[in-house]
Amino acid sequence: MRKIAESTVRRLSLYLRLLEEFGGQGKETVSSEVLATRAGTTSAQVRKDLSFFGSFGKRGLGYSVPELTVRLRDILGLKRSYQVLVVGAGKIGSALAQYRGFAERGFRVTAVYDADPGKVGLRWNGLVVRDVRQLEQDLARDHMDIAIVSTPPNAAQEVTDRLVRSGIRAILNFAPVQLVLPRDVAVKNVNMALELETLSYALRHR
């Protein structure tokens, strides 16, 4: 399949959430125009995004909500669930580990690690914080699909190297550092201070 832009994939994820909402309201069909308005884009953009993967609509009618929902879940790889581990049990890590929005969408956080002996052994919602030194042996036993890195900045690269050596191929990084990774490992960075700085820029330049 032809290479799809990151921005397109992000919008597909937005469309899916909207479709689930419409489905819950019993709506049968939806037009690109309605999806666009709710997703903050244009109808042409919606049609173009979908057209990369096939033609799912009916001219004159729009898209079938249940059908497009299934198609998008398939395209995004969401027909299965994912095992997720979190490294770094600080404030952010603990919030992420317990975030309901993940579980609702098939991302199951099943392990949390920290280096601090004071945190190891704590229970959160049935999740026990494990010693990060166990990382390799645990990963050899139980397969994990995605790792969330929420360690302090100076520990992030080392932890990442260990995750990659243990076979992890997707990382969501909350540490404010640019991780160095083999090209076949997917990474997404979430840098919250950076988001505030873009707001600061926006406030200043108007």
Add this chain to the structure above:
Amino acid sequence: MRKIAESTVRRLSLYLRLLEEFGGQGKETVSSEVLATRAGTTSAQVRKDLSFFGSFGKRGLGYSVPELTVRLRDILGLKRSYQVLVVGAGKIGSALAQYRGFAERGFRVTAVYDADPGKVGLRWNGLVVRDVRQLEQDLARDHMDIAIVSTPPNAAQEVTDRLVRSGIRAILNFAPVQLVLPRDVAVKNVNMALELETLSYALRHR
């Protein structure tokens, strides 16, 4: 000033973080090549990004670390500090309210609100959770620069409308909904489940 791409602003924020690191190590100058490698981009991109705002380097030498640091802080609007409030004192909201990475970069979270009477009155690190019904009267008294919305999805738009009516002009939204806003209000969305979905897509398409 000409309009600057969002992607450029985000990279400037990355460069600034790197410059602060280099400054802490006593480095006097840095080349676009070094900045690029560490930021995960190209030297031409670094030079182009900076050139929108002036010519800060010396040919044959590179950029003065302290000077470029000051310039970027100025460009990004970081010479001042910002008053930040958080609405929604759930797991994510409480982690954000106490996140040290914000304070370190001049973003001071000075108020947290929630609608749940069971949470109102709780103290976190000297921050007291206030009743969200007080929002308007508090904002009339104490100026706030940026609001972080970390409510459940169904409350996000209503809270946002109240924030905007009270004069807030910058919003960092963690609720997984597309907020409708006047064009003069800056908004950044952080959608963590969406990030995982782009990873899910990446895992599937390789």
Add this chain to the structure above:
DNA sequence: GGATGTGAATGTCTTCACAGCT
């Protein structure tokens, strides 16, 4: 009639490549 699907046109961002300083 009404909405999709899609080439073509436009707009935006990135990379190239080199003249010009230091």
Add this chain to the structure above:
DNA sequence: AGCTGTGAAGACATTCACATCC
């Protein structure tokens, strides 16, 4: 010699506009 600053070229993404089909 080394590295910046920047037009020009190229790559990529979005928008237009309309033929096509239900």
